[in-house]
């Protein structure tokens with residue numbers, strides 16, 4: 357058939373996609389086309405509106421460079437990043453929950469051992485915090501030598517990658533052979549997601565919700581265990597209920613306790629008083645993560 361109408365067009369595209377050799381690509385593209393067509397029909401999309409949409413997506417792409425990832429930001433504010441995280445990480449009971457990666461992870465941060473000082477070279481001061489804990493398996497056994505990739509915004513809520521400077525408040529911290537890790541940093545503060553691009557314009561025109569509650573990012577990895585991409589949020593933060601990217605989980609909210617003890621401060625090389633966050637990460641064994649995807653693939657539309 358060469359002549360298509362609003363009623364036959366979707367099936368025509370889907371029929372053509374039936375030739376796709378990769379079954380997963382066929383499933384994803386077929387579903388995408390069905391949903392895109394249904395969306396256009398549901399809102400009665402005008403040509404002017406779709407052209408605005410194309411201009412918006414073009415601007416999102418043009419805003420991206422090696423430091424700025426506007427498409428990740430778009431996915432985050434639409435809740436799609438958290439949807440994909442939820443679909444792919446059915447956290448077993450007791451395991452540290454996963455949340456969004458966000459656009460500010462960077463490879464190549466400096467490697468540190470137990471007791472690292474991530475404040476070194478920081479261009480702004482904050483409240484000093486000693487972060488310590490263990491990396492554990494689900495049955496509570498310490499996992500030796502796990503790697504913790506840590507990053508957070510500076511005191512002004514801006515990430516180092518958003519500026520011209522060097523890496524700041526980030527590092528790859530190695531746990532010791534007893535599974536213990538520790539480092540000094542500054543207490544994170546809440547911040548606005550970048551609002552100077554097309555995603556910011558979209559937020560201003562829609563929800564207005566652009567704040568992220570204070571958090572530290574961590575990616576925790578160890579051989580034989582599922583890597584977890586997660587955050588530790590700050591208890592009491594005013595933005596925990598309105599996170600711009602829907603990434604808060606109750607299990608990821610940590611208490612920053614004030615310590616006023618010259619002896620303890622001296623022992624840890626911290627000023628007195630200081631804050632302390634005690635936080636354990638619990639990793640699930642490798643090999644259980646893809647169960648749901650496999651089930652979904654076997655239900656594939658053919």
Ligand code: BEZ
Pocket residue numbers: 429432456457458459460549550568601
């Ligand atoms: C972040 O936590 O770094 C982040 C996540 C999503 C959007 C913007 C920032």
Ligand code: FE
Pocket residue numbers: 458460508509568571573
């Ligand atoms: Fe962040």
